[in-house]
Amino acid sequence: MDGPRRILLVEDNRMDAELLLEAFGETLPGGEIHLAPDGQVALDCLLGNDALDDRVEPGLPELVLLDLKLPGVSGFEVLNRIKTTPGVKRLPVVVLTSSRERSDRALAYDLGANSFLVKPLTYAGFLETARAVQHYWLTLNVAPPEN
Amino acid sequence: MGWTGLETDDRVSVLLVDDQDENLLALETVLAGPGLKLVKASSGIQALKCLLDEDFAVALLDVRMPDIDGFETAALMRERDRSRNTPIIFITALSTAETHVSRGYSLGAVDYIFKPIVPEVLRAKVQVFAELFRKTRQVERLNESLRQRTRELEAANRDLESFSYSVSHDLRAPLRAIAGFADIISRRYRDALSEEARHYFDNIVEASERMGQLIEDLLAYARLGRQALRRRRVSLYELIAQIAADLAPRLAETGGQVSLSPNLPTVHGDPTLLGEIFTNLIGNALTYSRPGVPPQVSVTCEVGLDWVTVQVRDNGIGIPPEHQERIFEVFQRLQSESSHPGTGIGLAIARKSAAMMDGRVWVQSVVGEGSTFSVTLPRHAREMILAAREGREPWTDRVASS
Structure with a gap:
């Protein structure tokens, strides 16, 4: 699959989002990151929304980076919708959260998360995460067939 | 807490059951007094109704009554939860009929009084049961207030732990931004900055990294109370030997040594918590060494039937007596960060970990000579014996909640 590597970042914290965009910008030249600031926007982007047709991006991203604590529709709900909706359920979802809680990890994996990452505390950590994510998920990993 | 209830209503109820009014009156006359509330019933049925509403110290049951007699009443009392354990004294004239007596005992009677009634004997017997009932009720009330108090403390503790957990959790987001953008x-923009500006930015990055470490430690401390205890057989020798091995780089750096007594026993404890305790104690022993004196740490133990005390002795700077309690509190440091790095939470974690396993940690120290940290842990001999007898692993049928 050629063309720009597209990632959907679901993150409500403006500063975390900016740091992640900076970090991916440094490590993923030519890539595209689309930011969804809450769960509803994320679902609209992925599943489409007739009322907001102009907001729906054409085509699916290759990867979803998902924060869990989101206002309104929570990250768990987004994850559940993705993993139970034909057409998007094979989309790799990497949870990226500040929670290390056992219960959060259990639920995320139960709902079908493909990976669970804890937000680093430093920008160097963000760079490392961005590099590792794009290397593994966009380079090494063989994408699922569309369904 | 409601201690006042103990004195205010200390009257106890006694149930008098007889179909003859004059007999009831006689019993009432003999027993009347300030400490007893006398409840009269003129039949077995009426007695059972009374027993539904109230707890009695003792029931005096006439054996011979029409409809259901004393023995039948007793049998029905025994079928009901509330009156199953109510003591019964049968009152009977049938002193010679031994079959009646044994039937009464088989129904759980605790005593007999034979007619004609001797007032002193009746009073004495009833008083014994009244006193027993009073004491039992006191113990139950004390138990209940203790349970209540324990529940309150546990709730407060949980609140506090979840509070400090969420606080430290929420503190991390703005910190990430400060550290990240700095x-x-x-x-x-390093090249565009003056040397002074670079220095200030380096300070911001360094301080936020330290703050991050403090929050991590606080989270680790708060998390301690949120996880269920998992008890396993743990060889203290193997555990501490592993910790010493993990510390090898620091030992090499300082020229230090850790020596272990070979008699360190096996205990039943949570391996994670035990690891926290000894990692922190031995790590501290290396950190707080005297300048120019390579740290010597010795780990020894005393083993009792029910407990084991492990001593971690060092030759470090020592702790003045006035600070020997304070060091176990969260974020208490006696030395400057630059001379002895650390966040000052290790001993708080060690103490809390020990407390979670019903143990404790304390210190004896001489300034300029060294410190001895002692960890006492219960060996739970009873549980081990019970488990061996029941053919199961110790603690396997018990899950301690946090």
Whole structure:
């Protein structure tokens, strides 16, 4: 699959989002990151929304980076919708959260998360995460067939 | 707490059951007094109704009554939860009929009084049961207030732990921003910055990294109370030997040594908590060494039937007596960060970990000579014996909640 590597970042914290965009910008030249600031926007982007047709991006991203604590529709709900909706359920979802809680990890994996990452505390950590994510998920990993 | 209830209503109820009014009156006359509330019933049925509403110290049951007699009443009392354990004294004239007596005992009677009634004997017997009932009720009330108090404390503890957990959790988001953007500036614009500005940005990055460490430690401390205890057989020798091995780089750096007594026993404890305790104690022993004196740490133990005390002895700077309690509190440091790095939470974690396993940690120390940290842990001999007898692993049928 050629063309720009597209990632959907679901993150409500403006500063975390900016740091992640900076970090991916440094490590993923030519890539595209689309930011969804809450769960509803994320679902609209992925599943489409007739009322907001102009907001729906054409085509699916290759990867979803998902924060869990989101206002309104929570990250768990987004994850559940993705993993139970034909057409998007094979989309790799990497949870990226500040929670290390056992219960959060259990639920995320139960709902079908493909990976669970804890937000680093430093920008160097963000760079490392961005590099590792794009290397593994966009380079090494063989994408699922569309369904 | 409601201690006042103990004195205010200390009257106890006694149930008098007889179909003859004059007999009831006689019993009432003999027993009348300030400490007893006398409840009269003129039949077995009426007695059972009374027993539904109230707890009695003792029931005096006439054996011979029409409809259901004393024995039948007793049998029905025994079928009901509330009156199953109510003591019964049968009152009977049938002193010679031994079959009646044994039937009464088989129904759980605790005593007999034979007619004609001797007032002193009746009073004495009833008083014994009244006193027993009073004491039992007191113990139950004390138990209940203790349970209540324990529940309140546990709830307060949980609140506090979840509070400090969420606080530290929420503190991390703005900290990430401070550290992250300061770092971006100091990297990306390093050449554009003056030496002074670079220095300040380095300070921001360094301070936020330290703050991050403090929050991590606080989270680790709060998390201690949120996880269920998992008890396993743990060889203290193997555990501490592993910790010493993990500390090898620091030992090499300082020229230090850790020596273990070979008699360190096996205990039943949570391996994670035990690891926290000894990692922190031995790590501290290496950190707080005297300048120019390579740290010597010895780990020894005393083993009792029910407990084991492990001593971690060092030759470090020592702790003045007035600070020997304070060091176990969260974020208490006696030395400057620059001379002895650390966040000052290790001993708080060690103490809390020990407390979670019903143990404790304390210190004896001489300034300039060294410190001895002692960890006492219960060996739970009873549980081990019970488990061996029941053919199961110790603690396997018990899950301690946090």
